[in-house]
Amino acid sequence: MGIKGIQSIxxxxxxxxxxxxxxxxxxxxxxxxxxxLSKGEKMVWVARNFFDNPEAGLQVLxxxxxxxxxxxxxxxxxxxxxxxxxxxxxxVAPNFLINDELYVLPMVIEESSVVxxxxxxxxxxxxxxxxKTEVISTAKTGQVHFTYNGNHQLLQAFFLRVKDxxxxxxxxxxxxxxKRGGGLTNLTLVDKTHELENYFQLSATFETCDAMGAxxxxxxxxxxxxxxxxxxxxxxxxxxxxxxxxxxxxxxxxYTPDCLVRATVCCPVADLEATEDLSPKAFAEKFxxxxxxxxxxxxxxxxxxxxxxxxxxxxxLATGNDFRAVEAGVHAFAAKDGRYQSLTHAKIExxxxxxxxxxxxxxxxxxxxxxxxxxxxxxxxxLGHPNAKKLMEITAVAGLAQNFAALNALxxxxxxxxxxxxxxxxxxxxxxxxxxxxxxxxxxxxTHIVSFTEVSVQLEKLRQVSTIN
Amino acid sequence: MGIKGIQSIxxxxxxxxxxxxxxxxxxxxxxxxxxxLSKGEKMVWVARNFFDNPEAGLQVLxxxxxxxxxxxxxxxxxxxxxxxxxxxxxxVAPNFLINDELYVLPMVIEESSVVxxxxxxxxxxxxxxxxKTEVISTAKTGQVHFTYNGNHQLLQAFFLRVKDxxxxxxxxxxxxxxKRGGGLTNLTLVDKTHELENYFQLSATFETCDAMGAxxxxxxxxxxxxxxxxxxxxxxxxxxxxxxxxxxxxxxxxYTPDCLVRATVCCPVADLEATEDLSPKAFAEKFxxxxxxxxxxxxxxxxxxxxxxxxxxxxxLATGNDFRAVEAGVHAFAAKDGRYQSLTHAKIExxxxxxxxxxxxxxxxxxxxxxxxxxxxxxxxxLGHPNAKKLMEITAVAGLAQNFAALNALxxxxxxxxxxxxxxxxxxxxxxxxxxxxxxxxxxxxTHIVSFTEVSVQLEKLRQVSTIN
Numbered sequence: 001m002g003i004k005g006i007q008s009i010x011x012x013x014x015x016x017x018x019x020x021x022x023x024x025x026x027x028x029x030x031x032x033x034x035x036x037l038s039k040g041e042k043m044v045w046v047a048r049n050f051f052d053n054p055e056a057g058l059q060v061l062x063x064x065x066x067x068x069x070x071x072x073x074x075x076x077x078x079x080x081x082x083x084x085x086x087x088x089x090x091x092v093a094p095n096f097l098i099n100d101e102l103y104v105l106p107m108v109i110e111e112s113s114v115v116x117x118x119x120x121x122x123x124x125x126x127x128x129x130x131x132k133t134e135v136i137s138t139a140k141t142g143q144v145h146f147t148y149n150g151n152h153q154l155l156q157a158f159f160l161r162v163k164d165x166x167x168x169x170x171x172x173x174x175x176x177x178x179k180r181g182g183g184l185t186n187l188t189l190v191d192k193t194h195e196l197e198n199y200f201q202l203s204a205t206f207e208t209c210d211a212m213g214a215x216x217x218x219x220x221x222x223x224x225x226x227x228x229x230x231x232x233x234x235x236x237x238x239x240x241x242x243x244x245x246x247x248x249x250x251x252x253x254x255y256t257p258d259c260l261v262r263a264t265v266c267c268p269v270a271d272l273e274a275t276e277d278l279s280p281k282a283f284a285e286k287f288x289x290x291x292x293x294x295x296x297x298x299x300x301x302x303x304x305x306x307x308x309x310x311x312x313x314x315x316x317l318a319t320g321n322d323f324r325a326v327e328a329g330v331h332a333f334a335a336k337d338g339r340y341q342s343l344t345h346a347k348i349e350x351x352x353x354x355x356x357x358x359x360x361x362x363x364x365x366x367x368x369x370x371x372x373x374x375x376x377x378x379x380x381x382x383l384g385h386p387n388a389k390k391l392m393e394i395t396a397v398a399g400l401a402q403n404f405a406a407l408n409a410l411x412x413x414x415x416x417x418x419x420x421x422x423x424x425x426x427x428x429x430x431x432x433x434x435x436x437x438x439x440x441x442x443x444x445x446x447t448h449i450v451s452f453t454e455v456s457v458q459l460e461k462l463r464q465v466s467t468i469n
Numbered sequence: 470m471g472i473k474g475i476q477s478i479x480x481x482x483x484x485x486x487x488x489x490x491x492x493x494x495x496x497x498x499x500x501x502x503x504x505x506l507s508k509g510e511k512m513v514w515v516a517r518n519f520f521d522n523p524e525a526g527l528q529v530l531x532x533x534x535x536x537x538x539x540x541x542x543x544x545x546x547x548x549x550x551x552x553x554x555x556x557x558x559x560x561v562a563p564n565f566l567i568n569d570e571l572y573v574l575p576m577v578i579e580e581s582s583v584v585x586x587x588x589x590x591x592x593x594x595x596x597x598x599x600x601k602t603e604v605i606s607t608a609k610t611g612q613v614h615f616t617y618n619g620n621h622q623l624l625q626a627f628f629l630r631v632k633d634x635x636x637x638x639x640x641x642x643x644x645x646x647x648k649r650g651g652g653l654t655n656l657t658l659v660d661k662t663h664e665l666e667n668y669f670q671l672s673a674t675f676e677t678c679d680a681m682g683a684x685x686x687x688x689x690x691x692x693x694x695x696x697x698x699x700x701x702x703x704x705x706x707x708x709x710x711x712x713x714x715x716x717x718x719x720x721x722x723x724y725t726p727d728c729l730v731r732a733t734v735c736c737p738v739a740d741l742e743a744t745e746d747l748s749p750k751a752f753a754e755k756f757x758x759x760x761x762x763x764x765x766x767x768x769x770x771x772x773x774x775x776x777x778x779x780x781x782x783x784x785x786l787a788t789g790n791d792f793r794a795v796e797a798g799v800h801a802f803a804a805k806d807g808r809y810q811s812l813t814h815a816k817i818e819x820x821x822x823x824x825x826x827x828x829x830x831x832x833x834x835x836x837x838x839x840x841x842x843x844x845x846x847x848x849x850x851x852l853g854h855p856n857a858k859k860l861m862e863i864t865a866v867a868g869l870a871q872n873f874a875a876l877n878a879l880x881x882x883x884x885x886x887x888x889x890x891x892x893x894x895x896x897x898x899x900x901x902x903x904x905x906x907x908x909x910x911x912x913x914x915x916t917h918i919v920s921f922t923e924v925s926v927q928l929e930k931l932r933q934v935s936t937i938n
Contacts, residue, residue: 061844
C-alpha cells in the first residue's frame with residue numbers, strides 16, 4: 001500500500017510517530033505491543049501482512065465505518081483491537097401476544113427464515129390466546145473453589161463459626177444491590193471430595209435484580225475468597241491441623257437452573273389448522289410425537305434445541321446480553337438429567353393441545369452494553385423497557401415460537417421448502433443476479449423447489465434468453 | 470411522526486401506495502402482511518406503535534444504515550424484516566502460531582477482554598512452540614425419524630433389501646458433493662424402540678467437504694424419506710403386515726461428535742512464567758487443578774466452557790458460520806458421558822506441561838454467508854483462505870487460547886482485575902466522560918481496582934476539581 005493509502009486512515013499527527021511504517025516490524029507476521037497502535041496503524045499492519053490485496057481489504061474495513069466519528073469511537077471502544085463494525089441484520093417480528101400484551105420483537109440474527117418463522121408463529125397464536133409466561137426462579141450462584149486435606153467436620157464447624165463474618169466482609173459490595181432488593185442470599189460449604197480429592201466449594205447464591213450480575217457476583221466472590229483465606233490463617237484450631245489449604249479460583253457459574261422461566265401456548269385441538277394431508281387432530285398428534293422424539297433422542301434434541309436458540313439468541317443479542325453465557329447455561333440444563341434432551345414439551349389433554357418450554361435465562365436489562373449500544377437501547381424501548389423478569393419471559397417466548405414454527409414445518413412440508421425459499425435471495429445475490437432477474441426467479445420459484453444448483457440453472461437459462469432477445 | 474419524516478424513509482413512488490399511513494392499521498399494535506411492506510413502511514409502523522419517541526428512534530435505525538445503497542440492500546436481504554444493521558465489533562488478535570504458521574485471528578465479539586485475552590495467550594505460546602492441531606474426524610449425520618409398529622426383523626430385512634435403491638435415488642443430489650470427495654457415506658436403520666415406542670431412524674452419515682452442509686444434508690434426507698415411504702408402500706410383504714408406518718420428520722443433526730478437532734499446547738514446566746506468588750511449577754499444578762475442577766464440577770464446567778466459546782464463537786461469527794449450531798453441538802458433546810464436563814484437559818508429565826482441547830466443530834468455508842458478506846470474505850482472506858479442516862483447527866485454537874488466558878487469570882490475580890480494566894472504557898463511556906477525563910482515569914486505574922461505583926466516584930471528584938479550577 002502506498003503512502004496515500006496510509007494517510008487516509010492514520011491521523012496526520014500520528015504519522016510521524018508511526019515508525020512501524022518504514023520499519024521491518026511492519027513487514028513481519030508477528031508484532032509487539034500491537035494494542036498500543038492506533039486503529040489505522042493496526043489496519044496497515046494486518047493489511048500488509050495478511051491481505052491478498054491490501055488496498056481493497058482496507059477499503060472493505062472502511063466501508064463499514066460509521067459516518068459519525070463519535071458513534072464510531074463508541075463502538076470501537078467496546079472491545080480491544082477493533083478495526084471495523086461487523087453487521088448482523090437487525091429485524092423485527094410483529095404480532096407477539098404475551099400475557100395479553102402486544103409486542104414486536106427486535107431480533108438480531110444472520111440466518112434467513114428465523115424472523116419469518118417467528119412472525120408466522122406469533123400470528124398463529126395471536127388468534128389463539130397468545131403466549132402465557134411465568135418466571136419460576138431468579139437465583140444465580142458462584143463458587144470459591146478451594147482444596148483442603150484436613151478433617152472435614154472441623155472445616156464444617158469452622159465455616160459455621162466464621163460465616164457471619166464472611167458475609168459481613170462482603171457487605172460493602174452488596175449494599176447497592178441490597179437497596180434494589182437483591183444481594184447475597186445464601187452461603188454454604190460444599191464437600192466435593194467424592195468428585196475430586198480434597199476439593200471443596202464455598203457456594204454463594206445471589207439475587208441480582210435487573211442486572212445479569214456477572215461483575216457483581218465475581219467481585220463478591222473474590223472478596224469472599226480473600227476473607228475465607230484470611231480467617232483460615234488466623235484460626236488457631238485450623239492452623240493446628242497443619243493441613244494444606246489453597247484457594248484455586250473464584251467465579252460465578254453460568255449454570256443457572258434456578259433462574260428459570262416457563263412459556264406456554266395452548267388451544268383446543270380443533271382450533272389447530274388442517275393441512276393438505278393432516279386433520280387438526282392428526283397434526284397435533286404428529287407434533288407431540290416430534291417433541292417426544294426430541295425428548296428421547298439426543299441426536300434430534302441437539303438440533304431441536306438449536307432451533308429454539310435461534311429465537312432466544314436473536315433476542316439476547318438485540319438486548320445486549322451475552323449469548324455465550326445463555327447458550328452454556330441452557331444446553332447444560334438440557335443435559336441435567338444425564339442425557340441431553342428437548343427443552344420444550346407437548347401434550348394433548350382433554351382435546352386441548354399444550355406446548356411449553358422451561359429454560360434457564362440469566363438476563364440483564366441494566367449494566368453491560370444495555371445502556372451503551374444505541375440499538376440495544378432501542379431494543380429495550382421497542383419492548384417497553386422490560387425489567388429482567390419480563391425480558392426472561394419475552395425471550396422464552398421467542399424460543400418457543402421458533403420451535404413451534406420449526407416443528408410445524410418439519411411434520412408437514414419439511415424444513416427445506418420454507419428455508420430455501422427464504423434463502424433464495426441470498427443465492428441470487430451470490431450469483432450476482434440483477435433486480436429484473438431476481439423478480440423473475442422469485443416468481444418462478446414460487447412453484448419450484450429451490451436449490452443452489454437449480455437457481456444457477458434457471459438464472460443461466462434466463463440470461464441466455466435475454467442474450468438471444 | 471410528520472409527513473416529512475415519512476418522506477425521508479419511504480421511496481416517493483411508494484408513498485401514494487402506502488395506504489397504511491392514513492389507515493388505522495398503522496395505529497394498531499397488530500398488523501397483517503407486515504413482510505410485504507417496504508423497509509421504510511415497516512419502520513414507520515414499528516416507530517408509531519412501539520417507540521417512545523418515533524422521530525428519535527427512526528434516527529437511531531437510520532444512523533446505522535450504510536452510505537452505499539447496494540451494500541445496504543445486500544445486508545437487508547440476508548434475512549426478513551431487516552430495519553438496520555446491528556454492529557458487533559470486528560477485532561483482530563495477532564501472533565497466533567499454529568502448526569508453525571503465523572495467523573492473525575479475526576474476531577467478532579461484543580464482550581470486552583476477550584480479544585485482549587486471546588492476544589495475550591497467543592503471544593505467550595508464540596515463544597513456546599505455538600499451537601499444534603489435528604482434525605480427528607469430519608463426519609456429519611442426519612436422520613429420517615419414523616414410527617412403525619410391525620415386526621422388527623421384517624423391517625430390518627426390508628431395509629437391507631431396499632438400501633441400494635434408497636442410496637441410488639438420492640444420488641442426483643449427491644453427485645456434485647461426490648465430485649468434491651464427499652457425499653452420503655453410510656446409511657443404517659436404527660431401532661430406537663427402547664427409548665420411545667415404535668420409534669426408528671434411518672440414520673445417514675455424510676462428508677460435506679468445505680461446506681457446513683446443512684442444506685445439502687436436509688435435501689438428501691427429505692429425498693430419502695420420500696423414497697423410504699414409497700418403497701414401503703410398494704412392498705407386498707410389508708403391506709401384508711398392515712402395520713402403522715409414518716415418517717415424522719427428516720433433518721440433519723447438529724450433534725457432531727464425529728466432526729472433531731484437537732488443539733494442544735505444551736512446554737517444559739520450567740518455561741512457564743513465575744508470578745509474584747507462584748513458581749512455574751506451582752503455577753502449572755494450580756492450573757491443572759483448576760482444569761480438574763472443571764472436569765469434576767458441572768457448575769464450574771459450564772462457565773469454563775463458556776469462556777472457551779468466547780473464543781470459538783468470535784471466529785465462527787467472523788467466518789460466517791452459525792454459532793447456534795456450533796454451541797448446541799459443543800455443549801451436548803461436553804455432556805456426552807452423562808455429566809456436563811470441561812472441554813479442555815491438562816496434565817504434567819515428565820516435567821512437561823500439556824494443555825489441550827477436543828471439540829466438535831462443523832464449520833464451512835463455502836456456502837451460506839461465506840461468499841456473500843464482505844467482512845466474512847475478508848476474514849477468510851486474513852486467515853489465508855482456509856479449507857473447512859483448517860478452519861476447524863484455527864477455531865479450536867481460539868477456544869484453547871481463551872481458556873488458557875482465563876485460567877491463567879483465575880489462578881493468579883483473579884478474573885475481575887483484568888476484565889474490569891478492559892471494561893473501564895465502557896464504564897467511562899456510559900458515564901459520558903470526555904477525552905481528558907478518560908485519559909486521567911485510565912491512568913488512575915492502572916493502580917486502583919475498577920468497579921462501576923469506584924469509577925463514578927473518581928469521575929465525580931475529577932469534575933469537582935475542574936469546577937473549582
